[in-house]
Amino acid sequence: MWRRVASLSSSISSSFLAQTASRLNTWESLTTGIAQQAKGVIAPKEKTPFITFVLGGPGSGKGTQCIKIVETFGFAHLSAGDLLRREIASKSADGAMILNTIKEGKIVPSQVTVKLIQKEMELSDNHKFLIDGFPRTEENRVSFEQIIGVEPNVVLFFDCPEEEMVKRVLNRNEGRVDDNLETIKKRLTVFQALSLPVINYYSEKGKLYTIKAIGTEDEIFEQVRPIFAAFEQTVG
Numbered sequence: 289m290w291r292r293v294a295s296l297s298s299s300i301s302s303s304f305l306a307q308t309a310s311r312l313n314t315w316e317s318l319t320t321g322i323a324q325q326a327k328g329v330i331a332p333k334e335k336t337p338f339i340t341f342v343l344g345g346p347g348s349g350k351g352t353q354c355i356k357i358v359e360t361f362g363f364a365h366l367s368a369g370d371l372l373r374r375e376i377a378s379k380s381a382d383g384a385m386i387l388n389t390i391k392e393g394k395i396v397p398s399q400v401t402v403k404l405i406q407k408e409m410e411l412s413d414n415h416k417f418l419i420d421g422f423p424r425t426e427e428n429r430v431s432f433e434q435i436i437g438v439e440p441n442v443v444l445f446f447d448c449p450e451e452e453m454v455k456r457v458l459n460r461n462e463g464r465v466d467d468n469l470e471t472i473k474k475r476l477t478v479f480q481a482l483s484l485p486v487i488n489y490y491s492e493k494g495k496l497y498t499i500k501a502i503g504t505e506d507e508i509f510e511q512v513r514p515i516f517a518a519f520e521q522t523v524g
């Protein structure tokens with residue numbers, strides 16, 4: 289968990305805070321916003337963060353494979369969709385807007401989603417993060433870079449035929465408001481139009497690992513395993 293190491297008195301100037309914030313390293317830049325709000329100075333984390341974005345269409349198996357990655361490699365799993373659903377359940381100020389957006393198969397404004405992710409990262413003791421279902425748009429991607437101040441180390445793309453994704457979502461049976469044919473069609477359109485450009489962006493940056501997301505869950509995980517095994521020594 290992030291620790292505040294000093295409680296700053298109001299006599300400390302904002303320029304001092306700005307200078308302090310500008311000296312923060314990669315980890316610390318996650319919390320620059322908080323520092324600038326003069327709420328306190330955040331202790332640096334001991335390890336550099338290792339960030340994996342987990343992308344793929346609706347029902348491609350992102351959440352299912354994230355559970356296996358957590359079990360095998362000890363990552364913290366942050367699902368953007370789960371964080372948004374938690375906001376709806378908590379009846380927060382943004383809850384109604386988020387619910388309508390999800391029902392429509394659209395994308396919630398990036399600022400809202402990134403702030404939720406940021407909060408979870410700050411609260412975590414882990415330095416290895418799986419960020420599931422994010423970024424879904426170029427706006428999401430840029431917003432994360434601006435607010436969090438880091439780029440992903442790895443981007444996984446679960447590449448699954450549409451027919452299979454629709455079948456899986458309709459069989460999911462978790463009571464999700466977006467698991468119906470009408471919303472799935474909209475989500476697939478959004479995925480093609482807004483998410484594929486993000487996937488292409490990371491492909492061009494050489495960060496993309498494409499997984500053929502058909503077969504059993506275990507068969508798919510055997511494609512995922514070597515990716516993280518290769519990083520295990522360096523990431524810790």
Ligand SMILES: Nc1ncnc2c1ncn2[C@@H]1O[C@H](COP(=O)(O)OP(=O)(O)OP(=O)(O)O)[C@@H](O)[C@H]1O
Pocket residue numbers: 344345346347348349350351352353369421456457459460461501502503504505508
């Ligand atoms: N390889 C697989 N074969 C068959 N069914 C699968 C497979 N992997 C996952 N499923 C099932 O498909 C459904 C969708 O999987 P999951 O929730 O992991 O997808 P997702 O990519 O996280 O979807 P969403 O973006 O909608 O959250 C779940 O009911 C899950 O149990």
Ligand SMILES: Nc1ccn([C@H]2C[C@H](O)[C@@H](COP(=O)(O)O)O2)c(=O)n1
Pocket residue numbers: 346368369370372389390393394395396397401420421422423424428466475
């Ligand atoms: N970056 C994100 C992630 C999710 N949402 C919204 C819209 C999605 O259809 C819904 C469910 O997400 P999932 O559980 O399928 O990952 O949540 C978003 O707006 N932005």
Ligand SMILES: [Mg+2]
Pocket residue numbers: 350351367369421
């Ligand atoms: Mg999911």
